[in-house]
Amino acid sequence: MAGGPGAYVFGEEEIREIQEVTDAKYLFRYGSLDNPSFKRKVFTFEEEFKKKMGADYCVATSSGTGSLMCCLSAIGIQPGDEVIVPGYTFIASISSIILMNAIPVLAEINDSLTIDPEDVRKKITDKTKAIMVVHMLGNQCNMDEIMKIAKEHNLYVIEDCCQACGASYKGKRLGTIGNIGAFSLNFFKTISTGDGGAVISNDYDMYERAFGFHDQGHKPNRTGVEVGKRSIVGMNMRMNELTGAVAIAQTRKLDEILTTLRTKKAKLKAMISGLNGFKFRTINDEANECATLLTLIFDTKELADAFCAEVNSKTICHSGWHVYNNMEQILNFDGGKRYHKNMLPQTDDILERAVNISVGVVDGGLGSAFGININSTDEEIEAVGNKIIEVVNKLTK
Incomplete structure (x- = not known):
């Protein structure tokens, strides 16, 4: 069978979590706390995932692609900004930059099959806004060198962790070393909900902006339509309760x-x-x-x-x-x-x-x-x- 390890260990734990949602017949990620049918699966996943990763904040999303776009929004990407990204990656790393009206600048990899810091230095211009590192095939990028370069040139670092959920680098989980990290829960990833994703950060402002971009500009964990409180234009990249249910069980198996x-x-x-x-x-x-x-x-x-x-x-x-x-x-x-x-x-x-x-x-x-x-x-x-x-x-x- 093709698939990631999470798909191979799918079992009773996932089924029980799903059953709670289907029995309650409430599938939306938002709801009233006094509603017994609202099981808060997405919220619970966010809480457990951020704790597992050692991050302060988490946004559950509908895909890794959506997670990357949320990250780009979170750093304040503008049309014409350049983002350095490796030429060996899933297309979403590159296409997310294009979809945000920014410019991908392709960089070489080295024999780790991750972005080559030496080539990153060569690709920096006065238009460079960020480095998007991709922890490819479960392997960590050389984050010491990347963070050194970013500090020297005042650049943001987005960690694409879509293929490296749970890996660490020198004692820190991937996604918590740069400014913000993106994850995928696709069928072929380390843990899987079929499709789905997450964003983590230790910066509240970035978290708030990522959350707003994933949900029509709303502030985190709204209880209704917050007219007058939305500062950005967002999209619908929300996770639903069924996906959240599977994500909880898979996170506990990570x-x-x-x-x-x-x-x-x-x-x-x-x-x-x-x-x-x-x-x-x-x-x-x-x-x-x-x-x-x-x-x-x-x-x-x-x-x-x-x-x-x-x-x-x-x-x-x-x-x-x-x-x-x-x-x-x-x-x-x-x-x-x-x-x-x-x-x-x-x-x-x-x-x-x-x-x-x-x-x-x-x-x-x-x-x-x-x-x-x-x-x-x-x-x-x-x-x-x-x-x-x-x-x-x-x-x-």
Whole structure:
């Protein structure tokens, strides 16, 4: 089955939370506190999620894309502002910037498959407003360097945590290091409600603006239509009570999910360590990543392609998603910058040689259709490890 680890552990806990809502027959996130049918599932999720992440504030949203747009609104993005974003990311990171009438500036990745701080420095102009880091494939960006650059140039930092829910960097959960963080609860993410998202911040003003953008300009946790109190024009990106119910159960499983994934990845990685022909991607805080994928960076493109042919997979550059070269909507966009294929040669070189092995996220769109999942047994892990050993030894002998 394709999907993220949260989908694999969906069970009685989620069903009980959903049942409370369906029995009450009240699905809207707002309601009167004296109404026994109002179960406050979205509010409860926000409270539990912010506590889990170590943040002061949380807004539940309808998607990761919506979360990113809320973050951009929260920092006061204006038409023509530039936002530096990696060329290897899900399209929503880039399209959210365009939808807010700002300009995405594409930056290179390094062998962590996250944004390269050295290239970020090169892309800063007098129009740069923010850096949108993407903690790609569950791996943390080099946040020490990013925050140093942001401080030097007085820039905002938005953390796209959509693929890294629950990961930490040097003792802090992702999403709490920059100014504001965006999360996705999509079916292929660490925890899942099918679709859904969240925004976290420790800054009340940013929280208030993000909340307003997600709900027609209203102040947080309104009880009615607050005429005269709305300062921004917003959209409808609200989460409903059914989604909130699932989000509660999944959030309570997050730490166990991460522990299980890290254990299984460590077993698989130990089996294939020492083989020739590839290296593992750099993990910026290995003990605290999500461990949803094991990424091999082969010495050559030809070796990577040959490996994929043997295991019925694809290199990341050919996976169809997440790579700027495959985003015709972006390549055809003319909003103050010109975009074209092969404009990020360092990124292209890495992705041509990189192969994702699934550990928790089974997704052909990430190039991770081959591998294991969160429920895989030791025997299944061993079988995948032996297959990798067999193929790599065959190709490098």
